[in-house]
Amino acid sequence: QKEVEQNSGPLSVPEGAIASLNCTYSDRGSQSFFWYRQYSGKSPELIMSIYSNGDKEDGRFTAQLNKASQYVSLLIRDSQPSDSATYLCAVNGVTGGGNKLTFGTGTQLKVEL
Amino acid sequence: DTGVSQDPRHKITKRGQNVTFRCDPISEHNRLYWYRQTLGQGPEFLTYFQNEAQLEKSRLLSDRFSAERPKGSFSTLEIQRTEQGDSAMYLCASSPTSGGEYYNEQFFGPGTRLTVL
Numbered sequence: 001q002k003e004v005e006q007n008s009g010p011l012s013v014p015e016g017a018i019a020s021l022n023c024t025y026s027d028r029g030s031q032s033f034f035w036y037r038q039y040s041g042k043s044p045e046l047i048m049s050i051y052s053n054g055d056k057e058d059g060r061f062t063a064q065l066n067k068a069s070q071y072v073s074l075l076i077r078d079s080q081p082s083d084s085a086t087y088l089c090a091v092n093g094v095t096g097g098g099n100k101l102t103f104g105t106g107t108q109l110k111v112e113l
Numbered sequence: 114d115t116g117v118s119q120d121p122r123h124k125i126t127k128r129g130q131n132v133t134f135r136c137d138p139i140s141e142h143n144r145l146y147w148y149r150q151t152l153g154q155g156p157e158f159l160t161y162f163q164n165e166a167q168l169e170k171s172r173l174l175s176d177r178f179s180a181e182r183p184k185g186s187f188s189t190l191e192i193q194r195t196e197q198g199d200s201a202m203y204l205c206a207s208s209p210t211s212g213g214e215y216y217n218e219q220f221f222g223p224g225t226r227l228t229v230l
Contacts (some may be wrong), residue, residue, distance in 0.1 A: 016143065
């Protein structure tokens with residue numbers, strides 16, 4: 001079982017719709033959770049961080065964390081073509097992992113006109 | 114712009130050659146990380162510094178790889194006797210040690226793309 005799992009996609013949504021991206025993790029010792037956006041050929045860009053159960057909203061983005069289910073998600077409201085990218089879920093604090101981030105393989109999002 | 118910078122952005126080398134990459138973190142960040150990313154995969158942790166101390170190194174990291182951060186500011190990553198399997202994007206990230214729950218938000222540089230022929 002991979003430590004951080006994401007559906008690779010592509011996930012296609014129409015412009016203006018809500019995109020829902022999901023991530024599960026295996027280690028219950030995980031403490032911090034991050035979403036990065038990565039455009040093709042570019043480096044990851046941090047867009048959201050979440051540390052406690054519940055929702056955290058920042059503009060069009062909402063991160064949701066459920067530690068009991070070991071599940072973290074990212075919602076993008078009013079999706080725009082510029083949101084088309086790969087979204088990486090990252091987890092920190094995996095047991096014995098110190099401060100390193102463990103990443104999923106990413107979900108490719110396509111926002112269609 | 115005071116973000117993380119990396120140099121060079123691209124490097125093409127022949128198998129067996131040594132290469133060295135540089136990373137300059139965000140100035141107030143004490144923690145510096147190196148990751149490697151191949152196509153279709155998420156970044157994979159290589160090593161981590163707090164100030165000048167190398168605190169963690171991936172078990173997957175070959176002894177051909179070495180990293181330094183001599184003065185606790187910039188860092189270098191050297192790969193000796195490069196192999197074709199070393200071709201990847203090498204990413205550097207930094208994070209602050211203060212700031213409460215935000216202390217481990219990591220910010221990435223633009224990366225160095227290595228191609229080994």
